[in-house]
Amino acid sequence: MSRRPESSGLLEGMEISPMSELGRTLTIPRKPVAMEPIIEIYPVSSNSDDDSSRQNKPPEYRGAGDFPQSMNGNPWLPGFWRQFPLKGISSLLGCVACIIASVVILVVSDGQPTSSWSLSPTVYLAFLISGTNMLARYTFNEGVKIAWWYRALRGSSVRDLRDHWSHADGFWSALFSGRRFNLVALGSIAVTVMVIDQPLIQRSSSVISIKTTSPTNVTINIAREIPWGFTGVQNGRSDAVQVMTQPMIAAFNDHNSQNAIVQSGTSCSDNCTGYVEAGGLAARCNTTSGPIEYSWLGNQVGAFSYSPFNVNFSVIAAAAPSYPNGTFGTPAQLVMKVGYTNNSVNTNCAGVRTETTCYLASSTIRYPINITGDVIQIGDTVNQGTVQSFQPAPPMANVGTDIENDQAPWTLGGLFIAANNLFASNATYNIGITISDTMDLPDTLSNQFLDFPPLDLSNANSSYMLVSPHACISNWTDPTMYILSQLNEIAFRVSLYASSFPYRDTGAPSDPQVVTMQQVRTINVFRSDYRFLIASTVITMVSVVLITPMFLGWWELGRRVTLNPIEIAKAFDAPSLNGPGSNAPLSQLGKSMGGRGLKYGEVEGFVAGSETKRQLKLTNSVEVSAPRAGEVYI
Incomplete structure (x- = not known):
């Protein structure tokens, strides 16, 4: 076994003599830094027992870097799966x-x-x-x-x-x-x-509002027909003299005030569209039309007042009883007569007159409705509504109903009074009565359905230039569909009030209607x-x-690698990391060298001629002093 000569510290027995500002030489003793002895061990073969025992005896290590490769080495193991990241x-x-x-x-x-x-x-x-x-x-x-x-x-x-x-x-x-x-x-x-x-x-991803449609069951508490004798009472000998009942007055006032039709508990959470059955008026109408000359009619008598637009109503009582089946032969009805003139020309005060007579019977109508929350809106009843059934005449037990008799209750009497109050009309041409022909429009409907040219005030700079209707050249449109629609809206309101009233002669109200409607909901959805x-x-x-x-x-690569400074310093063969094998992973480096003291700072050495060399290093903390400001390091 050979041994490398041990060396003492680099500074042992040496002095540094820097020059002071005054030119004097100062002798500064430096503390020797002991270097750890390095031992190399080589196995030597021997046939003697002593040599054999020495060969098998574990060697003693004195230096930190004195580790045999057989104990510190790590195999280089490249491979696709072995080093798979x-x-x-x-x-x-x-x-x-x-x-x-x-x-x-x-x-x-x-x-x-x-x-x-x-x-x-x-x-x-x-x-x-x-x-x-x-x-x-x-x-x-x-x-x-x-x-x-x-x-x-x-x-x-x-x-x-x-x-x-x-x-x-x-x-x-x-x-x-x-x-x-x-x-x-x-x-x-x-x-x-x-x-x-x-x-x-x-x-x-954002949020938008959309409308969705889905079927839903809606509960509506409404009578399917107007109960017998529910709306009016005859107040005298003539059937034309009637007064409204309390529920009829309420429905009439609601209509005139355009109050919302409210029905709570419908189970419609947003907007529902569908149909519901309720009491109404089924119309059977006859229409005739032809030319007319109002001036010719006036010439026949010398002076004449003739109506170019008129609406009137009357009531027909139930017919005599039909004893074989115990009911009246024919239910009571309302009669509506409408006349209007169009295509008028000033010559001879001529035009085309149309006359319509409608018989209105109490019936069950399938109303198109729209429910928003608790508010019901009625759709186009005339074009979309359908008659489900006609109400029969009252039985013999109610022989006093719908007949011409003082204090007799009437099923449609209140609607008759409402129609006369709202829609009765009589516009007149006064021909030959004064110097010029004149016209009277005394009511709402005759003004409402007057077919007047569009309003244009661009050239009117005084009241004398404002256009007004004149006799013989005025035209009207047909009010029939409007009147029927309005009367059925009133009948619908009456049916709501009648929901708790006995149905016919059963003595109990009809059950609430559960109808399937299309629910249109406005919901917030995600849009991608x-x-x-x-x-x-x-x-x-x-x-x-x-x-x-x-x-x-x-x-x-033969091992798991990192960019840790310790592992890279080891790869650069840093003296401070002498010890474990050169292929040691970071975990092994940490375990074997984790306790070593390191410090970054000034380290002094010497070159030829005893010149001091100062460097900055990260090395053993014993050899390092703090860097000095302004010092030049090589």
Whole structure:
């Protein structure tokens, strides 16, 4: 066994004599720094028992770096699966999974009500996109380790290795790398630019309001017909002299005031459209039309007042009883007569006159309605409503109903009074009575349906230029459909008041109606904008793809590598890290050298001619003093 001569500390027995400001030489004793002896051990073969026992005896180690390779070495184990970067590839796949999850959330949430999601899709997207970016950054960091060591393994320069590290450490270094551009710079730019996917993916989901239609059952408490004798009472010998009952007056006043038709407890949460059966008036009408000359009629008598527009009503009592079936033969009816003139010409005061006679019978009508909350609106009853059945005449037990008799109750009597008050009309032409023919419009309806030219005040600069209707040249439109619609609206209101009144002769009210209606709801739903989704997905996927090449060559590495300064210093053969094998992983370096004291600072040495050399090093803390301001270090 040979032994290397032990050496003392470098400063032992030496003095440094710097010059003072006054030119005097100062002798400063320096404390020797002891160097740890280095022992080399070589096995020697021997046939003697003593030599054999010495050969098998564990050697004694004195220096920190005095470790045999057989005890400190780590095998170099390259291979595809052996060095497979599981963490890096897993985080890479995690990025792809987050991207797929973001796409799924946007596709699934598109058109879904906001109430069906406890958290909005944007919250999930925020988590996923943050996870994507964090995983991408982790993937990049793992790839940088492999790229740096693979570059060193294949042969490189200090500048090239520095560029690999600096491009990974900062975006600006990668962006302005110029001719030193490499895969690490590409990955650094990609993982930095990738953050713009956050505002894009956030904008890909928004909330809008839409209308949805679905069937729903709605409960409406309304009578299917107007009860016998419910609306009017004859007040005298003539059936034309009647008064309204209390519920009829309430319905009449509601109509005149245009009060909302309110029905609570319908179970319609938003807007429902459908049909409901209620009492109403079924009309059977006859119409005749022909030319007329009002001036000729006036000439026959010398002076004449004739109505070019008129509406009047009358009532017909129930017919005599039909004893075989115990009921009246014919139910009571209302009669409405309408006459109006159009296509008028001034010559001979001529025009076309149309006359319509309608018989209105109490019936069950299927009304088109719209319910918004608790408010009912009646649709176009004339064109969309249908007659379900006609109400029969009262039985013999109610022989006093709907007959011409003082104090007799009438089923349609109140509607007759309402019609006369609201719609009776009589416009007149006065021909030959005064110097010129005149016209009277004494009521609402004759003015309402006057077919007048559109209002134009552009050329009217005085009241004498305002247009007004004149006799013989005025025209009207047909009020029949309007009157029938208004009367049925009143009948609908009466049916609501009659919901708790006995149905016919059963002694009990009819059950509430449960009808199926189409419910139109305004709901908030999520809307996915796939333009932003596509843009975000493309940016993220491209960034992930650009990071991937940094993993190339992992199969040529023989251990798990990091960019930890300790591991890199070990690779550069730093004296402070003498000890474990050169292929030791970072975990082993930490265990074997974790207790060593290190310090960065000034270390002095000597060159030829006893010149002092000062350097800054990270080395044994015993040999280091603090750096001095202004000192030049080499």
